Amino acid sequence: MNALAKIDSSPIDVTPDGSDYETVRRVIEMITLDYRDQPSLEAIASELGQSPTQLQKVFTRWAGLSPKAFLQAVTLDHAKRLLGKEELPLLEASYELGLSGPGRLHDLFVTHEAMSPGEWKARGGGLTIRYGFHSSPFGQALVMATDRGLSGLAFADLGCEQAALDDMMRRWPNAEYVPDQEMTAPYVGRVFDRANWSCDQPLKVVLIGTDFQVRVWQSLLKIPFGKAVTYSDVANDIGQPTASRAVGAAVGANPISFVVPCHRALGKSGALTGYHWGLTRKRAILGWEAGNA
DNA sequence: GGTTGTCCTTTAA
DNA sequence: TTAAAGGACAACC
Numbered sequence: 001m002n003a004l005a006k007i008d009s010s011p012i013d014v015t016p017d018g019s020d021y022e023t024v025r026r027v028i029e030m031i032t033l034d035y036r037d038q039p040s041l042e043a044i045a046s047e048l049g050q051s052p053t054q055l056q057k058v059f060t061r062w063a064g065l066s067p068k069a070f071l072q073a074v075t076l077d078h079a080k081r082l083l084g085k086e087e088l089p090l091l092e093a094s095y096e097l098g099l100s101g102p103g104r105l106h107d108l109f110v111t112h113e114a115m116s117p118g119e120w121k122a123r124g125g126g127l128t129i130r131y132g133f134h135s136s137p138f139g140q141a142l143v144m145a146t147d148r149g150l151s152g153l154a155f156a157d158l159g160c161e162q163a164a165l166d167d168m169m170r171r172w173p174n175a176e177y178v179p180d181q182e183m184t185a186p187y188v189g190r191v192f193d194r195a196n197w198s199c200d201q202p203l204k205v206v207l208i209g210t211d212f213q214v215r216v217w218q219s220l221l222k223i224p225f226g227k228a229v230t231y232s233d234v235a236n237d238i239g240q241p242t243a244s245r246a247v248g249a250a251v252g253a254n255p256i257s258f259v260v261p262c263h264r265a266l267g268k269s270g271a272l273t274g275y276h277w278g279l280t281r282k283r284a285i286l287g288w289e290a291g292n293a
Numbered sequence: 294g295g296t297t298g299t300c301c302t303t304t305a306a
Numbered sequence: 307t308t309a310a311a312g313g314a315c316a317a318c319c
Binding site: 210212213235240242243244245246247249250 | 299300301302303
C-alpha cells in the first residue's frame with residue numbers, strides 16, 4: 001500500500017507520448033459509442049474542450065494516423081483484412097521457426113521459457129516478482145519480472161492501478177512481491193518502442209500458466225505485427241480444432257499483454273470480442289499497430 | 294441482434 | 307478420479 005503511494009508520487013514517464021493516451025482513449029470511446037452517426041472531428045474536439053487542430057496533432061503524434069484514418073483502421077472491414085486469406089499459411093510458415101530455441105517469435109524478438117507444471121502448482125511459491133508502474137502509450141502499465149525475465153504486463157487507467165495490481169497478484173498468490181521500479185523501467189522502453197525491437201538482445205519472457213495456456217500463448221507469439229487470427233485459428237494451430245472456446249479463456253488469462261499479442265485474436269467475423277483490460281484498449285492497440293506498421 | 298449448442302479447461306471435492 | 311461450472315466461440319434462428 002505504501003508502495004503504491006510511493007509510485008504515485010514519482011511516476012517515471014519513459015515514453016513521452018504516454019500522456020496522450022488519456023485523450024486518445026476518450027476519442028476512441030466516443031467514436032465507438034455512436035459510430036452510427038460518425039461524429040466529426042470538430043464535434044469530438046469540442047466535447048473534449050480542445051481545438052480540432054490541437055486534437056489532430058495529439059492524435060497523429062500518438063497513433064501515426066489522423067483521427068479519420070484511425071477510425072478506418074478500427075472498423076470491422078479492416079479487421080477482416082487483417083485476418084486475410086493467407087493467415088493460415090503464415091502460421092504454418094512460422095511454425096518451424098518456433099518453439100525450439102530462441103527464434104524469431106514475435107517481431108519483438110522474444111525468447112520464452114515456460115514454467116514447469118510443478119512450479120505452476122506452487123502458485124508462484126518461492127518466486128520473487130518485482131513490479132513497477134510506468135506510463136505507456138496505452139495508459140499506465142504494470143510491469144512484473146522475475147530474475148528469469150518478464151513475467152507480467154498489465155494496463156490500468158489513471159487511478160485504477162491498485163485494481164490491476166490485485167488482479168495480477170491473484171494469479172500467483174504465493175509469490176513474493178517487491179516494488180522495484182528501477183528494475184522494471186527498462187522493460188517499458190524495450191517493449192513499447194519499436195526502435196528497440198531487434199534480435200541482438202531478445203526479450204526474455206517467462207510464461208507462467210497451465211500447459212494448455214502456455215501452448216496457446218506460444219501460438220499467439222507467432223502472429224506477426226499488423227496481422228490477426230481468429231480463436232479457431234489458434235485452436236487449429238495447437239492441434240485442437242474444436243477447443244476454440246477454451247482458447248478464448250486461455251487467451252483471456254494471458255499475463256503478459258501486448259508482448260503476447262492477445263489483442264490480435266479476433267472473433268471469426270472480425271469482431272473484437274473482448275479484452276481483459278477493456279475493449280477500448282484493444283481498439284487502441286490495434287489502431288496503433290496500424291499506424292506504426 | 295439474441296440465443297442455443299458444443300467442447301475443452303479448470304477447480305474443487 | 308470425478309463432477310460441476312463456465313468461457314475474450316461459432317452457428318443459427
